[in-house]
Amino acid sequence: MSQINHIYGINGPVVTVKGKTDLKMMEMVYVGEHSLVGEVIRITDELTTIQVYEDTAGLRPGEKIVSTSYPMSVTLGPGLLGNIYDGIQKPLTMIAENSGVFLTRGVDTPSIDENKEWETVVLIKAGDTVSPGQIIAECPETPIIKHKSLVPPDCSGEVIKAAANGKYKVGDCIAEIKTGDGSIRKLSLAQKWPIRTPRPAGARLPISKPLITGQRVIDTMFPIAMGGAAAIPGGFGTGKTVTQHQLAKFADADIIVYVGCGERGNEMTQALNEFSELTDPSTGRPLLERTILIANTSNMPVAAREASIYTGITLAEYYRDMGYNTALMADSTSRWAEALREISGRLEEMPADEGYPAYLPSRLSEFYERAGYFEALSGKKGSITLIGAVSPQGADFSEPVTQNTKRFTRCFWALDKSLAYARHYPAINWNDSYSEYIAELSDWYRDNIARDFIQCRNEIASILAEETKLMEIVKLIGSEILPDDQKLTLEIARVIRIGFLQQNAMHETDTYTPVYKHYKMMQAILHLNMKAKEALARQIPVSRIFSTGMFDKVIKMKYEIPNDKPDMIDDYIKEIDAVYENLI
């Protein structure tokens, strides 16, 4: 039996224990009368420091600290999907039922419903040999997701007993394994895993497929790969959260983990409402059935905010191990970095850039490296795509969190205040953003969408780049005196900006568009450009070219063309031909 420790000092979310203890680094402990959850973060001869994940008001020196001898862990098993948790996996719905509208401390509620029975198919029998990560049982977790129970990554051996198919609770034993050292391990549908340790997986596989989000500026201009990592930096009001919500709703991943890290309470409520009401276009089922929400709002304890990112990624890894493509949206990683800074300050560590601890870059890289396309231990292929919002102070991208995030992500969607002020949404600036995945994904676009997809995309990008250059001149002398061909470039660029890049999240049709429609829209725009240029070459004045109304018609095609009939755009192309034929 371990020795009992007592509180010595309290300062904000940090409590200390005096003298030598048998507490281990990163061990989870229960602090005080209310059993607040804490974690050991520093040990010296004289003092052991514990960070507490709940409000410390009311703690007294001398109160008990109970050690658990295992690190901060989450429970993984059926029943996670559709749930909403706080940063340390406490189920918020259950807590609301038990203790009312305000959060209370130290309520010990199991993370997943222990009484629900799952219709389980057991896939192993006595005498089989099982290896780490192997799938031993399956049950329908929601109507669209089949939950696969896995052998824990640290366990293998011979099955000496396996349960029959039937209804089981998460705690029921479904198999007994005789491990290499002769001990018997009982396996159930659920298992525990420490949040700060990545779950082991097999080899990393080369990236080959984009994560389709239905957002034109993302899928076409700056695509993210399944298994990739992206950052969305932007000052307040630039639409980070709306973009993250759009991705969570429409990304074609199997599982979405949405982490609201230090953000607004009302936004989490909105996400919860929307995900329950909206249905997945491919299955017709509520989005919540493939989603796990983690809500650690800005007024909830800061230490749990720091943990919430790890809790989220561990849940995502668990579903990856079952062979699912998962995507994790973290809004916002800056709040997590600030939580690190706050705790580091309480520990009186030497600050680096802007008060952030010197280990900020290594923590960020550890986090983003948990993304990837893997062969799981079970042999199935699964991926984790990470999309982290960054909230730079004063919208200044040179601050440490943005800069370091940029180093570890290969896709950068820079949100721009001036675009947001002009209500150009999504306010992703096409000059500052980039995606390094385009080269790896071009084969996929060629084989699955259209042969010349990437070529069209590059043409669109070059028109936009040309516009940026011209705007420098326009700012100085106005657009009136530009030559006609440059006026045409500006007009086409306007069509691209308004008709293609802008996308209305509130509009029924426009909120999500399939990639093939992106392609057809680009075709129409480029065709219009070509025809207008031809007309120009035949000495038709540019004012007549503009006055055909085709430019504005093409701008509105995002609303007019139904998503399931993108080929209707061919009629536009014919109309463009006819109109300019007449002109000439």
Place this chain on the structure above:
Amino acid sequence: MVTEHIGLSEISGSLVILDNVEDAFYEEMAELHLDGGAVRSGRVVMIEGKRAVVQVFEGTKDMSVSNTSTVLKGKPMEISLSPEIIGRVFDGLGRPKDGLGEVFPVCKRNINGSAINPVSRVYPKNYIRTGISSIDALATLIRGQKLPIFSGSGMKHNELAVQIVKQADVSDGEDFAIVFAAMGVKNDVADYFRRSFEQAGVMNRVTMFLNLSNDPIIERIITPKCALTAAEYLAFECNMNILVILTDMTSYCEALREFSSSKGEIPGRKGYPGYLYSDLASLYERAGIVKGSKGSVTQIPILTMPNDDITHPIPDLTGFITEGQIVLDRSLENTGIYPPVSILMSLSRLMKDGIGKGFTRDDHKALSDQLFASYALVQDARSLASVIGEDELSDNDKLLLQFGREFETRFLKQGESENRTIEETLDLGWELLSMLPRESLDRVSDDILDKHYKAVVD
């Protein structure tokens, strides 16, 4: 059991340190008795074994290590609440200041409150009409929202706040009250608010918490917590719609900075403590609507941006927490526009679900999108005009400039007691947009244009 600790072992700034304290707990209230009868209050902010650090709200002036004895109260900081607090005036610590005696408490509440469980929140949808066109049309205020006013010193934020309070329309028969918290504001500003509330006939619905600029700075850190605790009580237990005005958040943050540096904490940006975000969030997040209660807490925090700099940590962190912002612009104010709302920088995040059919009018969304877009073009045309002169502009740009001027003088500008209905505001918006060529209104669908666009015939 109450023990009295004679003497102090250290005094530093507003903090005193007690030795040999048994059984103190974190955030416990303390009462400090000075020789001569003065009593001050404080709170335990740090414990290390038998040492306790107590923060004294009224300051440590005249205290010495020997002339003070301390009683730990055995409870956290609480205020007494009852429905009777409406119409009363309190100091920054929630003690009556109007000479009407103590509040008979129906209950006592810990001023730190608890976080609302996100699952128990109700997403705010009911809009509040303020009668101010720029806000109603372009940054609609929603019941349960936190919408700050970013201003600068000397600008008309107080007038705007008063106008909102006077005109705010929750006329659906539900109870409405105002909780007003002043932090470090000047006496005449507090008076201005009081007078304006009286003139509007709402004084009997106002609860005031006043920490004026000559009151102790540490008390200032407690003031908004008291006010919000009162607001939560009235809203969620008495089912009232509460509008909380917090002014001036800049003074609050400065008090927090002073307190943090006196504790010897490592400073973050511009000397503000690293936890400024968490601390502000613990205030702002106390707005909203919860399941099972008819009431709501709506917050309008007012802050003056130091040097009109919106990237300063205070407005910056506030903007990251609140659901939008109303930004006042000095150059507009200087041209005589009241309220000087800089609409491109202003935003209400919750408006998208609280406007349109069933709330305001079905064309509201399209109108506001188009006004934003067209007004953004006005800015481009203006910056061009400042380089090449207005005469050299294209006809289209000239039209935009004209639109911009009309928009500012007719739409933004309105009297301090001019109360516009939502129809008036929206119709005025369409009238102004009709100055521009119909083709240029690319944010509006054709059927809405057919209904509302009225071309101006020269």
